[in-house]
Amino acid sequence: xxIVTITLEAVRDIADRALVAAGMNAAxxxxxxxxxxxxxxxxxxxxxxxRIPGYCSAMRSGRxxxxxDPKLHDLGPSLLRxxxxxxxxxxxxxxxRPALAEKARATGVAIATLQTANHFHALWHDLEPLAAxxxxxxxxxxxxSSVVHPGGHxxxxxxxxxxxxWPRPGRNPMVxxxxxxxxxxxxxxxxxxxxxxxxxxxxxxxxxNPTTDAAAGLAGAQLPFGGYKGANIALMVELxxxxxxxxxxxxxxxxxxNGDGGPPDGGNLIMAFDPAAFAGSGQASATETAERLFxxxxxxxxxxxxxxxxxxxxxxxxxxxxxxxxxxxxxxxGLHGQGKLP
Amino acid sequence: xxIVTITLEAVRDIADRALVAAGMNAAxxxxxxxxxxxxxxxxxxxxxxxRIPGYCSAMRSGRxxxxxDPKLHDLGPSLLRxxxxxxxxxxxxxxxRPALAEKARATGVAIATLQTANHFHALWHDLEPLAAxxxxxxxxxxxxSSVVHPGGHxxxxxxxxxxxxWPRPGRNPMVxxxxxxxxxxxxxxxxxxxxxxxxxxxxxxxxxNPTTDAAAGLAGAQLPFGGYKGANIALMVELxxxxxxxxxxxxxxxxxxNGDGGPPDGGNLIMAFDPAAFAGSGQASATETAERLFxxxxxxxxxxxxxxxxxxxxxxxxxxxxxxxxxxxxxxxGLHGQGKLP
Numbered sequence: 001x002x003i004v005t006i007t008l009e010a011v012r013d014i015a016d017r018a019l020v021a022a023g024m025n026a027a028x029x030x031x032x033x034x035x036x037x038x039x040x041x042x043x044x045x046x047x048x049x050x051r052i053p054g055y056c057s058a059m060r061s062g063r064x065x066x067x068x069d070p071k072l073h074d075l076g077p078s079l080l081r082x083x084x085x086x087x088x089x090x091x092x093x094x095x096x097r098p099a100l101a102e103k104a105r106a107t108g109v110a111i112a113t114l115q116t117a118n119h120f121h122a123l124w125h126d127l128e129p130l131a132a133x134x135x136x137x138x139x140x141x142x143x144x145s146s147v148v149h150p151g152g153h154x155x156x157x158x159x160x161x162x163x164x165x166w167p168r169p170g171r172n173p174m175v176x177x178x179x180x181x182x183x184x185x186x187x188x189x190x191x192x193x194x195x196x197x198x199x200x201x202x203x204x205x206x207x208x209n210p211t212t213d214a215a216a217g218l219a220g221a222q223l224p225f226g227g228y229k230g231a232n233i234a235l236m237v238e239l240x241x242x243x244x245x246x247x248x249x250x251x252x253x254x255x256x257x258n259g260d261g262g263p264p265d266g267g268n269l270i271m272a273f274d275p276a277a278f279a280g281s282g283q284a285s286a287t288e289t290a291e292r293l294f295x296x297x298x299x300x301x302x303x304x305x306x307x308x309x310x311x312x313x314x315x316x317x318x319x320x321x322x323x324x325x326x327x328x329x330x331x332x333x334g335l336h337g338q339g340k341l342p
Numbered sequence: 343x344x345i346v347t348i349t350l351e352a353v354r355d356i357a358d359r360a361l362v363a364a365g366m367n368a369a370x371x372x373x374x375x376x377x378x379x380x381x382x383x384x385x386x387x388x389x390x391x392x393r394i395p396g397y398c399s400a401m402r403s404g405r406x407x408x409x410x411d412p413k414l415h416d417l418g419p420s421l422l423r424x425x426x427x428x429x430x431x432x433x434x435x436x437x438x439r440p441a442l443a444e445k446a447r448a449t450g451v452a453i454a455t456l457q458t459a460n461h462f463h464a465l466w467h468d469l470e471p472l473a474a475x476x477x478x479x480x481x482x483x484x485x486x487s488s489v490v491h492p493g494g495h496x497x498x499x500x501x502x503x504x505x506x507x508w509p510r511p512g513r514n515p516m517v518x519x520x521x522x523x524x525x526x527x528x529x530x531x532x533x534x535x536x537x538x539x540x541x542x543x544x545x546x547x548x549x550x551n552p553t554t555d556a557a558a559g560l561a562g563a564q565l566p567f568g569g570y571k572g573a574n575i576a577l578m579v580e581l582x583x584x585x586x587x588x589x590x591x592x593x594x595x596x597x598x599x600n601g602d603g604g605p606p607d608g609g610n611l612i613m614a615f616d617p618a619a620f621a622g623s624g625q626a627s628a629t630e631t632a633e634r635l636f637x638x639x640x641x642x643x644x645x646x647x648x649x650x651x652x653x654x655x656x657x658x659x660x661x662x663x664x665x666x667x668x669x670x671x672x673x674x675x676g677l678h679g680q681g682k683l684p
Contacts, residue, residue, distance in 0.1 A: 075450070075619070076449060076450060077419060077449060078419075078449045078450055078451050079450045079451070079619055079620070081620055107418060107419060107449070108418060108420055108453065109421070109452075109453055109613075111450065111615075113620045148642075149639050149642065149645055151644075152639070152642035152643055152645045153642060154642040156638060156639055164578045164581075166581055176574040178571050180571075225568045225569070225571045225572075226568020226569070226571060226572050227567070227568070228648075229520050229572065230567075230568050230572075232506065232520055232648060233575070235518070235648070236480075236518075238635060239508055239632055239635070240478075242631060243617075243628045243629070243632040243635065244615060244619070245620060246620040246621065246628070249634060249635050251635075273453075277417070277421055277586070278417070278421070278455045278457075278586065278587060278588040284588075286585045287585070289584060289591060290585040292591060293498070293580060293581070293585065293593075296496065297494070299496075300490075300495060300498070301493065301494055301495060302493075303491055303493055303494045306574060306577070
């Protein structure tokens with residue numbers, strides 16, 4: 001078996017059937033299938049079909065609720081609390097966005113915390129619609145601990161991704177989305193599977209020493225990006241998503257983990273800002289100022305903005321299709337209706 | 343001449359006299375002398391007396407207003423605009439903090455933008471009082487462009503510091519404060535003065551090549567910390583402080599600069615959050631959750647929290663005094679009343 005190319009419609013169909021078979025209801029499927037298809041469309045394959053087995057096993061173990069019915073709680077003009085009902089975050093975020101946007105437009109800034117949510121997709125997917133709707137957005141997600149504080153031995157932080165989105169009138173929004181770990185855990189797993197060494201700076205072994213051995217790095221702990229400065233970001237993400245958001249610390253998530261391969265029930269915090277908040281005082285509009293910055297960046301050789309690679313893939317994939325490993329595809333199809341785990 | 347040790351009272355007196363001589367009024371002096379003394383107290387010498395010549399020359403060139411009378415403009419329940427009157431940020435921040443804190447406590451989150459402000463001190467000084475007052479705080483400051491977007495040649499970003507503060511009931515707050523450049527520009531200047539090479543990863547030369555030559559790095563451009571991830575932070579700081587805050591881009595600040603050695607008139611944006619915003623839904627309090635995290639970090643070998651080194655110096659300096667270069671001290675004293683620049 002080798003690689004086959006399938007259409008986005010086929011991706012949608014395969015994902016949906018697998019999730020039906022695992023017992024996810026229609027409202028949750030609509031949201032989850034959308035994040036899977038959009039990930040494949042934007043060539044973010046690690047967040048696409050590869051996540052389907054994890055979605056299914058986390059429902060089958062009973063840890064994540066495939067029938068979740070997220071509820072919004074209005075805590076004031078700028079605050080929203082979302083009870084995600086122990087479901088995947090996708091539906092909770094989809095329901096929260098319109099209310100969050102309305103609050104941000106009314107008061108200039110609004111914050112939503114998602115509680116009892118299991119985040120399993122790329123953060124850009126949560127923020128891009130807010131920025132496409134004209135808002136600035138920022139997001140913090142803590143996960144299960146796998147990252148040390150530099151100089152330490154213990155797994156303290158999750159890979160703790162953070163994202164930032166900026167609206168560009170008439171264009172695709174600028175969105176960045178990154179782990180505060182040096183590298184995604186999945187990348188180290190790929191290196192182990194392929195028997196390749198990992199670069200220095202990704203991980204330490206269980207004794208706390210730097211390692212280039214992927215298995216030792218997975219047994220030990222990951223490192224934050226950029227030394228102590230990246231650790232500051234990891235700490236901020238942890239405090240904002242878990243402590244401020246009223247959620248579990250990553251080290252608690254790790255202790256509670258049942259190893260079913262599904263997403264952590266960490267914290268998800270989204271902030272939205274109206275770019276017009278400080279306008280009207282003789283200054284240029286926020287988006288005009290930003291466009292002058294983007295023009296200078298894009299005019300400097302062949303630089304791109306953080307999200308441009310995804311948008312290029314988005315234009316290409318509908319024509320070119322999605323390359324998928326045939327054996328993996330057979331596994332996914334085997335999930336349909338048979339209750340079989342890959 | 344060598345090194346002499348002086349008391350914090352002497353630091354205060356020397357700073358105050360120099361600023362009087364340069365024409366700064368009492369209200370601004372109160373704020374600026376406080377940041378200078380507190381920097382020396384916390385062993386942040388690069389933000390202490392070493393900044394006095396820059397404060398003085400920026401007033402003498404007429405670029406910064408030593409008589410500035412910052413005015414607060416209430417833009418709604420969560421928004422504050424501060425017209426800093428082309429003064430140093432210290433007084434503007436001091437005046438803004440109580441109003442910002444009141445708004446954050448009322449609505450859960452509040453944002454202040456400082457316009458026409460010249461930021462010349464450490465960001466922790468702006469945030470620590472908010473956190474000591476029980477609030478979470480975040481700050482973005484853009485400056486004059488000196489940092490490339492990775493892969494580029496042009497100076498796009500300022501060193502763009504960011505800071506984050508977290509309240510610790512009964513203890514000193516956790517505050518981090520870092521440039522999004524790999525290193526402070528002053529560090530490269532020190533290496534040039536001392537004829538030392540700089541590590542790779544700090545700067546590129548004017549042709550865009552990596553360099554270990556401090557002078558070539560200063561003539562070229564600085565690099566962000568942590569590769570493209572650090573560049574994402576630099577971009578966010580730039581967009582939040584300059585574009586969202588209604589201020590100049592760092593590249594505009596650099597174009598308008600008169601080389602007087604004073605601070606850039608970039609943007610300053612401060613956000614404050616009430617840690618109780620999402621409490622009352624059965625979750626542990628934000629500060630209790632955070633203390634569990636801090637205890638685990640501090641229990642892992644001899645790790646410290648980001649601000650602990652400053653607090654240790656703060657306990658020590660009142661007894662031990664501040665070491666100052668005697669020649670520099672003579673220069674500073676020469677500033678008194680003689681209109682003489684060092």
